[in-house]
Amino acid sequence: MDGKPYIAQRPRRADGRRNYDAILAAARKAFETDGAEASLEDIASQAGVAIGTLYRHFPTRASLVEAATRDGLADLVARAERLSGHPDPLEALAEWMGQAVRHFSIFRGLVGILARSMYDEGTPSHATCNAMHRGGAGLLRAAQAAGRVRPDLTPDELFDLLSGAAWVREQSTSGRDGSVRFLRLMLDGISTPGPTGGE
Amino acid sequence: MDGKPYIAQRPRRADGRRNYDAILAAARKAFETDGAEASLEDIASQAGVAIGTLYRHFPTRASLVEAATRDGLADLVARAERLSGHPDPLEALAEWMGQAVRHFSIFRGLVGILARSMYDEGTPSHATCNAMHRGGAGLLRAAQAAGRVRPDLTPDELFDLLSGAAWVREQSTSGRDGSVRFLRLMLDGISTPGPTGGE
DNA sequence: GGCTGTCCTGAGGTAGCCTCAGGATGTCAA
């Protein structure tokens, strides 16, 4: 329902493109310091633009978040593609998940948005999330086919684990980044006690 | 720093107690439907009280959340105490963690608040979080002493896993509750391949 | 019945969200 979600597109006119890019740059910076709830009016003024201009290019906060994270997530999809022929499918999966966790937690609040986008079609990030889902699922299948990951694990469960790890990483404000260890424990939990399974 | 955080206390006067209780009841209901970001003005009006009265009893949102979740978390601490002599320490740990995940995710946004409270002393929930930390750590130590859980797992890591699971549960709006499976995979990851270790 | 400290009220200042009418200007064709 709700038609298609609005996906921000780079404008045709030169001044429009300038502002679009400036807003995006300001948004990325603001999201990193203040999280996904950063003030849109601050972002607009940082970009040297009136609030109406921001809303013209990015009618919803979600569309701005989507545009600000688009490249990173596309990169993740490409990486899954590239890793799909890896000789060690468990290692490939592990590496990809590490990357994914990092991308999912570049700013506070992102994982929540992505997790919701995963199952909600009315969301700007839904398409990219789906692509990632497919990419991750492919790596998972390969690892399972090689007998390196327990066969009863579903892609949805993999993404639960992944976003859980990303959430933990997102929370860790100061030094303590629990996500590395989290991922490690997780992999120990899902991998079969094969060749190099248990540590 | 910042002195002691404000912990809401039940007032002395009868009318004050009435309002305090009404606000708490309205808050619990609102948090459950709207998450931790529920409108405080709505809560006040649902409680039949002016906004100033709400602020008198609960000067910050955090203090209201703390008061609304106090009993549940205290219950969790008590349960850890009770389980501490359990004949099967891994089972005790597993049961407690299941409970904890449920308590941590009774409404959207709670896990985040608790996770921050865990390490931030200037937070109303800090004391309770510490008590829980101790309780969980005790169960963990017992399971490790019995050789049922990998000895290199720290309590902090346990709480990362736990809050990750709670976050996943909190996110699952519709039917799909991934936290049960999450917890299972997690336990498989942290338990040693002992008597009943691997499934 | 009066005193006192606790408690309540709700107007109002602040901030952020988002819209929209009116004006400016880039682009392109002639």
Added chain:
DNA sequence: TTGACATCCTGAGGCTACCTCAGGACAGCC
């Protein structure tokens, strides 16, 4: 070069939520 027009920009203003505070009400106690 010029005119026309679609694209783009602006910022005032309505709305909601947060939070404070001065003034008033009243429960509890003597």
